[in-house]
Amino acid sequence: MTNSKLIHVHRGQEIYGAGQDAISLFKVCSGAVILFMILEDGRRQIIDLAGPGDLLHFELEGEYDHFAEAATETQLAVFNGPSALRDPAFLAFFLAQTRARLAMERRHITMLGRKNAQERLADFLETVSECFVSGPGAFELPMTRQQVADYLGLTLETVSRIFARWLREGRLVQVAPGQYAVPCFGDTRIGEATKVSTYLAA
Amino acid sequence: MTNSKLIHVHRGQEIYGAGQDAISLFKVCSGAVILFMILEDGRRQIIDLAGPGDLLHFELEGEYDHFAEAATETQLAVFNGPSALRDPAFLAFFLAQTRARLAMERRHITMLGRKNAQERLADFLETVSECFVSGPGAFELPMTRQQVADYLGLTLETVSRIFARWLREGRLVQVAPGQYAVPCFGDTRIGEATKVSTYLAA
DNA sequence: CGATTTTTTGATTTCAATCAATGTTGGTGG
């Protein structure tokens, strides 16, 4: 059995940063972690949002090239990479996570390169609604407008305006602070196959 | 020893496509391969440009979610994924390639989300100049303007305009069709540490 | 309850997209 220890990190706390030596692997047990890069002049781009079950990175040696920070109160399992990979079950998990992350990043690249602001936000809310369910048809958005903007390659003003418009038009409903719902969910007139992103950005 | 067979693919020929079953792993021996995704309405985003030594993908089962096409005349080594991975040396290579691809994609995401057109092209030419060397300070660009644009999330007109400006200003020199050089290379007044991308986009 | 952070909203600007020709290059067959 691969052994690990559990740690708790607070909202906003850095887990690791660019330039530091990669020693441990981290798996999210609860909460959410943002992974991001920062350019010399301070521009920030969030690469991914890791939720329960996700590994944060796949480095076994050398330095990190990015940052990891808790977006909410978070529990992490910490592993020693090289020794954990000797466990065939862990290796299989590691490889599966790797493939999932690569696929996620391909989608992210396609989104940033070819989609407009509305499509980006719609895609993002769809992803979040699948990963951070908080009730029937409702989901938690564990990020500020600035963080959403940094994920989508937009400004916080643009994100705020699109949220405002969708809420005004009733495409999106705020059920609690940080919690939203898309009313078309379960609406049989629209059909089960309707994607949230298609509905929102229509 | 992990066994493989060699195949040749012509410029423009598809190697695999989204929806097909992933059976084989491919390693580029010579030439260049573009990896891309296509949206329902035809918008295309190139995810990566694979050169000699690179694996094209890391799927061992299931369907591809993207396309691979030869950008030039290309030689590929084809492996059976599951059996190749039983070779520890191949597994190490596979993991290293995986990490390299993830890092590349993080940079790509950051570029698309936060950099302007000039910075994107400068970054790209820097990457290409390291991977496709064709002489002292010169490099081969194995792609059309449209392909460059599809990699950078721009239009071909925008790419063409920036190329034209840099060539006019002498920041970039065309040494042959499809081959360019950045004159600051080896210019001791600028210093060895000068990055091509910094110089071009300045 | 005051102070700070976060969000909203409005006015204006800007960079790249789009629309529209024109020019070049490379491959093919007469």
Place this chain on the structure above:
DNA sequence: CCACCAACATTGATTGAAATCAAAAAATCG
């Protein structure tokens, strides 16, 4: 060998989506 065709590239004029600049309003926290 050269003329022609198709793919590729350039260049210009104009538009448009999102960024930027600038306050004001809400939410969060000690």
